[in-house]
Amino acid sequence: xxKVIVMTSGKGGxxxxxxxxxxxxxxxxxxxxxxxxDFDVGLRNLDLIMGCERRxxxxxxxxxxxxxxxxxxxxxxxxxxxxxxxxxxxxxDKDALTRxxxxxxxxxxxxxxxxxxxxxxxxxxxGALMALYFADExxxxxxxxxxxxxxxxxxxxxxxxxxxxxxxxxxxVREHLLLSRYDPERVERGEMMKVDDVxxxxxxxxxxxxxxxxxxxxxxxxxxxxxxxPQSAAGDAYRDAVGRFLGESLPFRFMRPERRGLFQRxxxxxx
Amino acid sequence: xxxxxxxxxxxxxxxxxxxxxxxxxxxxxxRSYASAPDYLPRLQNxxxxxxxxxxxxxxxxxxxxxxxxxxxxxxxxxxxLPKTAASVVAGPASQADRKSDDPDAAADEPATDARAxx
Numbered sequence: 001x002x003k004v005i006v007m008t009s010g011k012g013g014x015x016x017x018x019x020x021x022x023x024x025x026x027x028x029x030x031x032x033x034x035x036x037x038d039f040d041v042g043l044r045n046l047d048l049i050m051g052c053e054r055r056x057x058x059x060x061x062x063x064x065x066x067x068x069x070x071x072x073x074x075x076x077x078x079x080x081x082x083x084x085x086x087x088x089x090x091x092x093d094k095d096a097l098t099r100x101x102x103x104x105x106x107x108x109x110x111x112x113x114x115x116x117x118x119x120x121x122x123x124x125x126x127g128a129l130m131a132l133y134f135a136d137e138x139x140x141x142x143x144x145x146x147x148x149x150x151x152x153x154x155x156x157x158x159x160x161x162x163x164x165x166x167x168x169x170x171x172x173v174r175e176h177l178l179l180s181r182y183d184p185e186r187v188e189r190g191e192m193m194k195v196d197d198v199x200x201x202x203x204x205x206x207x208x209x210x211x212x213x214x215x216x217x218x219x220x221x222x223x224x225x226x227x228x229x230p231q232s233a234a235g236d237a238y239r240d241a242v243g244r245f246l247g248e249s250l251p252f253r254f255m256r257p258e259r260r261g262l263f264q265r266x267x268x269x270x271x
Numbered sequence: 272x273x274x275x276x277x278x279x280x281x282x283x284x285x286x287x288x289x290x291x292x293x294x295x296x297x298x299x300x301x302r303s304y305a306s307a308p309d310y311l312p313r314l315q316n317x318x319x320x321x322x323x324x325x326x327x328x329x330x331x332x333x334x335x336x337x338x339x340x341x342x343x344x345x346x347x348x349x350x351x352l353p354k355t356a357a358s359v360v361a362g363p364a365s366q367a368d369r370k371s372d373d374p375d376a377a378a379d380e381p382a383t384d385a386r387a388x389x
Contacts, residue, residue, distance in 0.1 A: 054296065222293075
């Protein structure tokens, strides 16, 4: 039985899709059969970040409506044999995702996959609620910035009251904090909240700290999950987070400004 | 992309250029679809089912496009047949095994494989 993981945040632009792409690629590269689903109906973007935008024929909504079979809509990643992508629809119909339809698709996916990553849209509207409703685990993507932390707190409340696990009185959704766009130099100058500040407010276990990194934009430019970039600090941090998710105990890196010489500076810049 | 990239011949575009190219292609495709009726996927599926009765065919070997030319529209059905079947059903099999996940390639080469313009 596969596990359903939602990537959620409340706020937009914090890195949910980047994280979904990185996490699913990270799990798949460790041999776990993984599928990543775009829940942002009307604003398809996961396909671009994964680099499969020209291979989309059928989508999530076609499968829900019975216009296509699940296996017709699943796109097999060309880099990782255990990774599949289920793109969303471009329809403007807000009611395209029905709870029954989503449940049917997730039930079928649970039989085929070990991990099902749900890339939530921003907000707390239908798409976001559907993405988190069936979750077993939630990765809360947060930036060290006031509005992001507040929205993460809101979405934690929603997880604890309006998920299937909450409604049916089952074990609660397991929550993990992923702090992204962390800039240790600004933290040191007192311009950005520290990891501990955010942890104190949100009070959920820390899964990873992803440093602000130029490689994230470069990876999205070319449609490659940043975790597949072996030279990227963000990629390293995502690999660590995936390891922790799978139960490994790894020290947190990239939380202090790098002291580096000229030569290293040059290396990092070209990476 | 690392320090050694200076030693390699500069064959690939900067990533920002690649981003622009990818966006142009995907948006051109999507804008043409924006006005397309919702029956296209179902139509594609039904055509696929009929063909699959005669030839073993994968879903991604068939594309359906609707293009608008002023007052008329053109519905284009493009089918890549496997080599063995192509000689029976669609004549020359020269390009039948061409990669088909590239919608533009399919549009740019009018004389390939089985094609119906309705």
